[in-house]
Amino acid sequence: MLTNFDKSLLNIIQRNLPISERPFLELAKILNTTEDNVIExxxxxxxxxxxxxxxxxxxxxxxxxxxxxxALKVKEGYMQQVAEFINRYPGATHNYEREGEYNLWFTLLTHSEEKRKQILDEIKAQKGVEKLMNLVS
Incomplete structure (x- = not known):
């Protein structure tokens, strides 16, 4: 169950997490508590x-x-392996399993279309990947 303190802490870290050597200590000062309590x-x-x-x-x-x-269509039994492969790329911000034909989705950030194509080709070539749909905006 969320306490009022938890709600205040969540609000602060969503919008104003301090960028410093000890951000949790700074949060503690803002919330009038200890660094250990913030971390806990x-x-x-x-x-x-x-x-x-x-x-x-x-x-x-x-x-x-x-x-x-x-969006990827991944064969049963290969989901974990493919997700871990995707996670190797620093531009893959997250991935998640979904129901339906395309059952693994992820976002990818790259500096160029060439790099994006290279990464997607590597992912598409992974064992267990049956289809890949690139929904570039």
Whole structure:
């Protein structure tokens, strides 16, 4: 169950996570608590599914990255292997399993169309990948 403290902590880390050597200490000062308490509550929130990850979001367009959404049809028994292969690429921001013909989806950021094509060709060649649909915007 979320406490009022948890709600305040979640609101702050979504919009104003301090960028510093000790961001959790800075959060503790803002929330009038200890660094250990902040870390303990963040651990709890992650373990209970309130937080998936903590990390920055960048404006990829301003950094001259091009993004695409990719859908794969992966044979039964190969999902984990293919997902782990995709995760090797720094531009793959996340992937997730879905129901339906295209059962593994991910987003990919690259600096060029050539790099995107190279990566997608490598993924398409993986054992268990039956189809790939690139939904570039």
């Amino acid at each position: 509550r963040l651990r709890y929130l992650k373990e209970h599914g309130y937080i998936r990850r903590i990390g920055p979001f960048f404006d990829s367009g301003k950094l001259e990255y091009k993004g695409t959404l990719v």
